[in-house]
Amino acid sequence: MKLNKLFLSLLFVGFCTAGFAQQTSKELKELKQKKEAIERQIELAQKNLNKTANGKKLTLGQINTIKAQVRLMQDKISTINSEMRSLDNKITENTGKVHNLQTRLVDLKKEYAGMIRFAQRNRNSYDKMMFIFAANDFNQAYKRIKYLQQFGQYRKKQAAYIQGTEKDLNNQISVLDHDLKNKTNLLKEQLNEKNRLDKKKSEQAVVLNNLSKDERKYKQDIQKNRQQQAAIQRQINAEIQRQIAIARKKAEDEEREAARQAALKAKADNKPAPVNIPTKQKTNSEVLRATPEAERLSTAFENNRGSLPAPVSNGYISTHFGISKFEQATVNEEGVKYHTSEDASVRAVFNGIVTSITPVAGRYVVLIKHGEYFTVYYNLKSVSVGRGASVTTKQNIGVVANTDGVPELGFQISRSGKTFLNPEAWLAR
Incomplete structure (x- = not known):
């Protein structure tokens, strides 16, 4: 029947997208872990920098630490950008799922409405008996009895499909809302990280300026x-x-x-x-x-x-x-x-x-x-x-x-x- 064909086609699409969804989720998890690891490295660098900055003398260790922090912050921004691209792919995928589920729900409800109208036209026992007795022979009458039984079962199954699809649709909309909130948070994090990077670059510029003021001394340190x-x-x-x-x-x-x-x-x-x-x-x-x-x-x-x-x-x-x-x-x-x-x-x-x-x-x-x-x-x-x-x-x-x-x-x-x-x-x- 038409419903079965519709269900099978949507099931096939679901299998095709399931693998991609798992891959995207795994990629997002790995990017998040990488970003957290980079942040721990940035914090460690800042801790080392705070310790060395207590001295009056600018050391090569401080200079190297600041440079390392700049590289790590750039790596973190790059990781956030990758995370956002992966999340955009997931949002596009989930948007498509929501659209497919909405289309599926409309088709299921149309099918179900047609069945209800047919059931209303043949709702009393007399009509059903007349439908059976109007058969040309016993074999056809038996098939009509089985048809009426299957029709009732099929209608119940279709009602369950509609309920399940509505539940899937609501769940997918929740997932999509969650992804959109995550993207908003990532955009904020990206902006904050860029501001941190700008400040660190300014700090680096000050350090390098101090280095150039006493270039001879630091050249000796570098040579040593x-x-x-x-x-x-x-x-x-x-x-x-x-x-x-x-x-x-x-x-x-x-x-x-x-x-x-x-x-x-x-x-x-x-x-x-x-x-x-x-x-x-x-x-x-x-x-x-x-x-x-x-x-x-x-x-x-x-x-x-x-x-x-x-x-x-x-x-x-x-x-x-x-x-x-x-x-x-x-x-x-x-x-x-x-x-x-x-x-x-x-x-x-x-x-x-x-x-x-x-x-x-x-x-x-x-x-x-x-x-x-x-x-x-x-x-x-x-x-x-x-x-x-x-x-x-x-x-x-x-x-x-x-x-x-x-x-x-x-x-x-x-x-x-x-x-x-x-x-x-x-x-x-």
Whole structure:
């Protein structure tokens, strides 16, 4: 019947839009979580800034914190814009649902009105009996009896469809009203965030103006900072190369021992000694993945690309990987730097072996080996693991130290001791 066709067509449309609705809701939830995470990072940055601002001297830490806040606020506005676009899609979708339900309700009521008119014309028992007895034969009379029974059931079912559709329509209108209120709140939040960003940019301009007034002094501070960073990086590179050299010597010793054992066996069996053919020197990667355990650990580390936990449980990246410009100075970062909370715990990002703990300028650098990969954690004021210890993912390995009054952790990822990788591509967002 016409009603069944209408119901099936609307049901098909409902199934088609259900998947899109779930995807939109999931996207909105993820954007909201991202926005809340950014706001926590902004609050942490402000807390660090308030602490350092108590001093009379403007520090590089303060400058970096303000710059990080500006970036975070811009990220939050971008997230709000994405949230609004997703919400607009949801509003459009829900508006379409309301329209479809209204159309459906009108058609159902028309069908029902027609049935009521038919029932009124044949409302007494005499008319029904005459309808049955007017059949040409018994078979037709039976079909007419079944038709009258089905007609009554169908009318009840249609009344239930109408009630259900009215309920769905009211629910969908409520959802649409809720979405429209959310959009209004987002517009207000966007405006407030833009005002916050403008104020922070004004604060940044004042700071940079103060910086330019005493440019010579801050250039000296920047140069000192770069020298300290270069010294730390030399120590990190040297330690990684030392670990590779140890692994290479171990592999070569094992090869020599295997050759010696083969010669002894040949002599015992009265066979010619095997000829030792010089082999091509192994690459760093081959040396570091030489054992089955190292191979498995390297593969596991690679498979977790994009899902490794951050080396601190709360904080934000203040300095990104690669070449960055700080006023007139250009710096090439081999990793990232996190600003975090006071006395924050530093944690291993994956299972591995602590290969070295190196003191540098009163702080510590911890190197953890994951087969072919190394993770580096520097600027720790204390360490809670020992050299040679096995660590697991998220295990506490120490406490972060302050730099220019701000708790700051440096983090790097190296492969085979030749290439430093961008940690942001490996860490979970």
